[in-house]
Amino acid sequence: xxxxxxxxxxxxxxxxxxxxxxxxxxxxxxxxxxxxxxxxxxxxxxxxxxxxxxxxxxxxxxxxxxxxxxxxxxxxxxxxxxxxxxxxxxxxxxxxxxxxxxxxxxxxxxxxxxxxxxxxxxxxxxxxxxxxxxxxxxxxxxxxxxxxxxxxxxxxxxxxxxxxxxxxxxxxxxxxxxxxxxxxxxxxxxxxxxxxxxxxxxxxxxxxxxxxxxxxxxxxxxxxxxxxxxxxxxxxxxxxxxxxxxxxxxxxxxxxxxxxxxxxxxxxxxxxxxxxxxxxxxxxxxxxxxxxxxxxxxx
Amino acid sequence: xxxxxxxxxxxxxxxxxxxxxxxxxxxxxxxxxxxxxxxxxxxxxxxxxxxxxxxxxxxxxxxxxxxxxxxxxxxxxxxxxxxxxxxxxxxxxxxxxxxxxxxxxxxxxxxxxxxxxxxxxxxxxxxxxxxxxxxxxxxxxxxxxxxxxxxxxxxxxxxxxxxxxxxxxxxxxxxxxxxxxxxxxxxxxxxxxxxxxxxxxxxxxxxxxxxxxxxxxxxxxxxxxxxxxxxxxxxxxxxxxxxxxxxxxxxxxxx
Numbered sequence: 001x002x003x004x005x006x007x008x009x010x011x012x013x014x015x016x017x018x019x020x021x022x023x024x025x026x027x028x029x030x031x032x033x034x035x036x037x038x039x040x041x042x043x044x045x046x047x048x049x050x051x052x053x054x055x056x057x058x059x060x061x062x063x064x065x066x067x068x069x070x071x072x073x074x075x076x077x078x079x080x081x082x083x084x085x086x087x088x089x090x091x092x093x094x095x096x097x098x099x100x101x102x103x104x105x106x107x108x109x110x111x112x113x114x115x116x117x118x119x120x121x122x123x124x125x126x127x128x129x130x131x132x133x134x135x136x137x138x139x140x141x142x143x144x145x146x147x148x149x150x151x152x153x154x155x156x157x158x159x160x161x162x163x164x165x166x167x168x169x170x171x172x173x174x175x176x177x178x179x180x181x182x183x184x185x186x187x188x189x190x191x192x193x194x195x196x197x198x199x200x201x202x203x204x205x206x207x208x209x210x211x212x213x214x215x216x217x218x219x220x221x222x223x224x225x226x227x228x229x230x231x232x233x234x235x236x237x238x239x240x241x242x243x244x245x246x247x248x249x250x251x252x253x254x255x256x257x258x259x260x261x262x263x264x265x266x267x268x269x270x271x272x273x274x275x276x277x278x279x280x281x282x283x284x285x286x287x288x289x290x291x292x293x294x295x296x297x298x299x
Numbered sequence: 300x301x302x303x304x305x306x307x308x309x310x311x312x313x314x315x316x317x318x319x320x321x322x323x324x325x326x327x328x329x330x331x332x333x334x335x336x337x338x339x340x341x342x343x344x345x346x347x348x349x350x351x352x353x354x355x356x357x358x359x360x361x362x363x364x365x366x367x368x369x370x371x372x373x374x375x376x377x378x379x380x381x382x383x384x385x386x387x388x389x390x391x392x393x394x395x396x397x398x399x400x401x402x403x404x405x406x407x408x409x410x411x412x413x414x415x416x417x418x419x420x421x422x423x424x425x426x427x428x429x430x431x432x433x434x435x436x437x438x439x440x441x442x443x444x445x446x447x448x449x450x451x452x453x454x455x456x457x458x459x460x461x462x463x464x465x466x467x468x469x470x471x472x473x474x475x476x477x478x479x480x481x482x483x484x485x486x487x488x489x490x491x492x493x494x495x496x497x498x499x500x501x502x503x504x505x506x507x508x509x510x511x512x513x514x515x516x517x518x519x520x521x522x523x524x525x526x527x528x529x530x531x532x533x534x535x536x537x538x539x540x541x542x543x544x545x546x547x548x549x550x551x552x553x554x
Contacts, residue, residue: 178373180399
């Protein structure tokens, strides 16, 4: 049972991570900075609960805000570069953040032990959940409540004019400008929102694993973040969720019996899916069919 | 309404637009014509700010807009269509108009939440009207990319109109249209003018422009070579020369 709950927790955090990249991808920006924002959220939230004794929710929100603020700062220079150059620039950001935490020591004595981040050793003893008597089930429910909240907010945003404007910028920047859209405001907002969601994912991640270190926030994580919405399709947030379940649930856990051969099949299956469903697992047509099945009218 | 003063744009040594001065009166359909490469589209891109000017100034309703960024100009009363259609293909027809209607909402200082998140009723009414005007009501939930060519052109015009501009720039709206569609377009542009919107029309289709323009300017190699009513422009020898070549060069050409 605990195995499945643990899997649910991983999926929850990765869903948030994927959604953070989804928002940014809607505006046509491919960002590998999401792992960096996640690291910032993780360290900030964990330091607040462990070192300053903040309650969890407040610490998570603070982590998300700091990550969002950093994303806003990254958003401005990112406006000047497009496509591959943006990928490289955001990748550099993730690396900078990772190396910062590799060298970051800030420990204080707590009784007989010292707590806090310690460079390459990482940040151990983030024991908010066990100290407050949360079971694995509680944690899984908490994580998915946060995921549900973020999904509801994004789903609503997606159907609003704001969603249409984000997609318009992603499709054609010149036409969007010519409709009076302020590209700077839209792209930086998307980056900020994405950074905040990634920060939230980081804060939750830090607390359920109880131990974080810089190797948890590598380019591999950043690649996963953009892989989910790309594989799932950008027509709806549910594509991202479907992709997380597919990759984390089916490919990574379901193929564990293959041992060392798993990674090979993992890659091959992704290539296969991208070929069979080039615009994602849930593309516009699938969504239209689903909508018809459930008899819903488009607003 | 719109005043260009000694407007110039050089690309390296090429003078795409060269000291162009124009004055477009409110409520006019102003035609801008000229052979290929004469600087018509460049002029539109200078007016909308997609290109920066080398020299000269642009005034909209007496206000200097030469250095304003594109989105500010376009949300303060200018709207345009593109020579090559530029719709948001993966957005529905409705969403395309919803995006453009935002600049109108911004001008009228609609509250932030109503503008971005709510289904503001005023916006709905305007978009519905724009859809009816362009005969696309039944396609409201269709993706723009799935529309037929003529419908896409109509949607682009509707999108420009959804912003409720004072000045509408049409960059070759009749390109690729058949005679019947051009007839409908002619009617639509007149309706737009009669609703009080000033129109700057760039067009290759002479019949259309001679029929509906109140005033025409002719460009050649980035310079204005003639301006006047359609009849005056048609009678102007410099215009004939620009389009047909001089008598000597054309005989040399055929010989």
